[in-house]
Amino acid sequence: MPPRAATDTISYAGYRFPPDVISYAVWLYYRFPLSLRMVEELLAARGIDLTYETVRRWSVKFGLGIARRIQSTALARGDKWHLDEVVVTINGKKNWQWACGGPAWRGARRAGARPARPARGQAPDAQIAQEARRPPRVLITDKLKSYAAANRDLGLNGEHRQHKGLNNRAENSHQPTRVREKVMRRFKSARHLQRFASMHDQVANLFMRCRFHTDAKQKRALRT
Known part of the structure; x- marks a missing residue:
């Protein structure tokens, strides 16, 4: 249902x-x-x-x-974050979208132009940290240098693991967006992309928490 x-x-x-x-x-x-x-x-x-x-x-x-x-009504957010970025080309201009995922927290996204060195208020970590109300214990990203720069500027003292293989959860989270981008024949503007991403992940991942390590009875209970 x-x-x-x-x-x-x-x-x-x-x-x-x-x-x-x-x-x-x-x-x-x-x-x-x-x-x-x-x-x-x-x-x-x-x-x-x-x-x-x-x-x-x-x-x-x-x-x-x-x-x-x-x-x-989602479960409490975890303290281990997987953060990744992806480029979305709109009318010939590159827009950067960041996705953050963690235990009981899937697909928080922000879109916008990528700063050369993220400043306070511009770094993806800043808005996500504000929403979570507490800094991450572990932050897992790829080797993009601006992540380390943002952590220093924000004064985040948690463990930062920069390794592409460890970040497959965030890397794979872009696939549904890419599929939709093709179906929609590309996004029309950065605002269009942000509006769609803000809605898509919450709705699309509604039943994700009951897909793994549960039997049929547990899945039905969780979906209800």
């Missing part, structure tokens, strides 16, 4: 379709590498007649609220 958005925090007043249909359409779009037209067809096969433009408007209107709702 698709996840439902909490009606006490997200208002669906004035919409023709019920909240279950709207949240289901948003979940389909962000969970699977589907185009807006594909979501329209899947809903049509279930007797729900609407246009792909309606799906797009729903994803923009309700996606962030649903993502925040999921994040607010």
Whole structure:
């Protein structure tokens, strides 16, 4: 069963379709590498007649609220972080996206232009550390030199392991974004990329914590 958005925090007043249909359409779009037209067809096969433009408007209107709702009920964030960067080319200009993952914390992302030497307030570590409310015990990254520079500027004293092989969790986290980039025929702007990333990972990873090391009964309980 698709996840439902909490009606006490997200208002669906004035919409023709019920909240279950709207949240289901948003979940389909962000969970699977589907185009807006594909979501329209899947809903049509279930007797729900609407246009792909309606799906797009729903994803923009309700996606962030649903993502925040999921994040607010997530497990506590761990103290071992895997941090990585990826280049996304938009209109010929390179934009850098950072992804951070850890125990019970998957896919926190920030996008923007990459500074030559991250300054306070610009380093990806800064915003992520502020959200976590405590610095990491262990930070695992690749060998990009700006990570070490950012740690010095921010005064982070935790262990910093720079090794590409140890960071496969973060390296692999970019794959779903790359797939969606192709389906969407590239992102149209840095704002578009940031908006999509802010919603995508929370929704797409909703059931990730019950995929491994659990039997069928435990999976059903966790999904419920």
